[in-house]
Every structure is written in structure tokens, then in C-alpha cells.
Amino acid sequence: MKAMASAPAKTILFGEHSVVYGEPAIAGAVNKRAVVKIRPSKSDKSILKSYDLNFEAELDTENKKYVLKKGKPGIIRYILEALSKVHNHSPIEILLSSNIPIGSGLGSSAAVTVATLAALYRYHNIRFNKKSLAHDAHMVEEAVQGIASPLDTLVSTYGGLVYLSRNKKVEHFKVNFNAPFVVGYTNKHGNTGKMVKDVRLLKNRNPKVINNVISSMGQLTNYAKQAILKRDFDKIGELMNINQGFLDVLGVNTFELSRMVYRARECGAIGSKITGAGGGGSIIALCPNNIDQVAEGISKEDNVLKIRFTRKGVSSRVRD
Numbered sequence: 001m002k003a004m005a006s007a008p009a010k011t012i013l014f015g016e017h018s019v020v021y022g023e024p025a026i027a028g029a030v031n032k033r034a035v036v037k038i039r040p041s042k043s044d045k046s047i048l049k050s051y052d053l054n055f056e057a058e059l060d061t062e063n064k065k066y067v068l069k070k071g072k073p074g075i076i077r078y079i080l081e082a083l084s085k086v087h088n089h090s091p092i093e094i095l096l097s098s099n100i101p102i103g104s105g106l107g108s109s110a111a112v113t114v115a116t117l118a119a120l121y122r123y124h125n126i127r128f129n130k131k132s133l134a135h136d137a138h139m140v141e142e143a144v145q146g147i148a149s150p151l152d153t154l155v156s157t158y159g160g161l162v163y164l165s166r167n168k169k170v171e172h173f174k175v176n177f178n179a180p181f182v183v184g185y186t187n188k189h190g191n192t193g194k195m196v197k198d199v200r201l202l203k204n205r206n207p208k209v210i211n212n213v214i215s216s217m218g219q220l221t222n223y224a225k226q227a228i229l230k231r232d233f234d235k236i237g238e239l240m241n242i243n244q245g246f247l248d249v250l251g252v253n254t255f256e257l258s259r260m261v262y263r264a265r266e267c268g269a270i271g272s273k274i275t276g277a278g279g280g281g282s283i284i285a286l287c288p289n290n291i292d293q294v295a296e297g298i299s300k301e302d303n304v305l306k307i308r309f310t311r312k313g314v315s316s317r318v319r320d
């Protein structure tokens, strides 16, 4: 029996970090995916391989440990945590492919987690639905990162453009939001777990100031929801720029992210901001009239990713 599953990356338009404290957020699945294939191992060891990420590890699924043969270990922790929830420790081979830049604010950890869990459920013939999968994947991200909101795993599971409300209700935007966005990313990676913890420490040291900032970010997300429903690009852009200011206050901005944000605006973007956890990683720029100029401007010193929003969430199948 072989099982495979794939899940999309995401980009957050509004609400990163504030969503961790229960504020609303808006994020969309994008056309980059992580693919996980599982089959019985040819030896008595469980093996994890990724040619795309250039790593290979032998997994000790019972003790959540691994021996790294090559590459960087980070993402393995999400896979081991998923295995500990579902797998019976029989020797398997896991092959991970992904065209999502890792540690770049595009939800690679969530996509890998969702795809791994879905492939494991298929492999073991365990019934699941999107609701249970999104929940389990959130538990994995929380266990690995210490703190995580349900946003990334939810978007990666369901696909589409999603509004997550204060009481964790998921609403899918019905608008055709094939909006003209450019994503820029630096070669300096962020680490979501660390950034979320740093924001919490800042908030603990300055509760009155930071609590107000976080609730303003929630308010801003609700204004943005209205602007998206009206396809009012000027308003969306203005709100993205305000959001960027708030993210800077939270301490997740970097020199490279700022460089991309301002270069995008200089080249005609009507809004630009960090997307994801920051500390490295990505920005997103709204540029209805000049995508090419903005992409060219960013690519002078950083990288550009052409993204499209996609309705396609997780998908999985088995083969005998």
C-alpha cells in the first residue's frame, strides 16, 4: 500500500501575530505545494527523504528521535510529531517534495504537517475529514512551536481565501480574488516559533501598549474584510501599509523585509507588508497596475515568487 497527500502554502493578508491572541485574520492558499508519499520501508528502519530540501534522516518514531544523514533538521520535528499522533511505528519510507520556500512566511511547516497527516491517515485507512485534519495539524504545530494559531493549518487544509473570526469561525470569501499580488522573499529565513515567542515576551514587558496594538490589528483586519468584499484595492493597500507599521512595532521587521516593502511601494505597489511570522522571510505587495515593475524592483536584491490564490486545499489518495 502506498499513500500520498499534498497541501498548499498560504499567504497571510492581514492578522499574523495578532491571530495568536485570538484576533481575526485573513489568509489565502497559494499555488505552491508540499507533497508527501508514504510506503512500507525496504528495511527495518523508517526513512525520511527530501530531494527538494536536500535532506535524509532515519526516524525513531517511538522516541520521536532521528539520525540526520544530510541536510537541516527543522522540518523533521513536524513530521515526527505527526507520526507520533497517527503511526504504529511499523517501518515506512516518507518522501517529501515541496516547492514552497521554507522559513519564508508561506506556511511550509503547515503544508508539510497537513500533507503528512493526510498521507498517514490514508496509509492506515483511518477516516478523517477536513475539520478533524485541520484540528490535528494545528495540534502538531502547537506541539512543535510552543504556540501557534490554527490559521496556517486551516488554510492549508481547506484552500481558498479565508477569514478566521475572533471566535475561530471560518468564513470562505466568495469573491473572485485573483488579485494582483507579488511576494518577495529574502534569503534570510525566519523561525515562526521564535518570532511568536519574542512577541509574547515584548507583550509581557509592555502589556498596556502591546495589547492595544494587537486589538487595533484585529480591528484593521475587520476593515480589510469589508474592503476585500467590495474589491476596494486602494483601501486594502492602505490597510496593508498600516498593518506593516504594527508588525514593525511588534519587532518582527528586519532590514531586508523593510527594503522589499519600500522598494515595492517605490515601484508603484499600493500596499506592502510582511506576510507570515517575519524575522526574515517574505513580504506581500498589492500592485493592480504594475506587477512587472514591482517584481523587477524587488528582484534587484531579493527574490520574487509569482503566486496565485487557489481554492485547492489538501488532497490525498492511496494506491495498492
Ligand SMILES: Nc1ncnc2c1ncn2[C@@H]1O[C@H](COP(=O)(O)OP(=O)(O)OP(=O)(O)O)[C@@H](O)[C@H]1O
Pocket: 053, 055, 071, 072, 073, 074, 075, 076, 101, 102, 103, 104, 105, 106, 107, 108, 109, 110, 152, 189, 190, 191, 192, 193, 275, 276, 277, 278, 281
Ligand atoms: N533547508 C531546510 N530543511 C529542513 N528544515 C528546514 C530548512 N530550513 C528551515 N527549516 C525548518 O523548517 C521549519 C519552517 O517552519 P516555520 O514555521 O519557521 O516557517 P514557515 O512555515 O515556512 O513560515 P510561516 O510559519 O511564517 O508561514 C523550521 O522549523 C525550520 O527550522
Ligand SMILES: C[C@@](O)(CCO)CC(=O)[O-]
Pocket: 012, 015, 016, 017, 018, 019, 020, 105, 107, 147, 148, 149, 150, 151, 152, 192, 196, 276, 277
Ligand atoms: C505569526 C503567525 O501568526 C503566522 C505564521 O504564519 C503564527 C501563527 O498564527 O501561528
Ligand SMILES: [Mg+2]
Pocket: 107, 108, 109, 110, 152, 192
Ligand atoms: Mg510555519
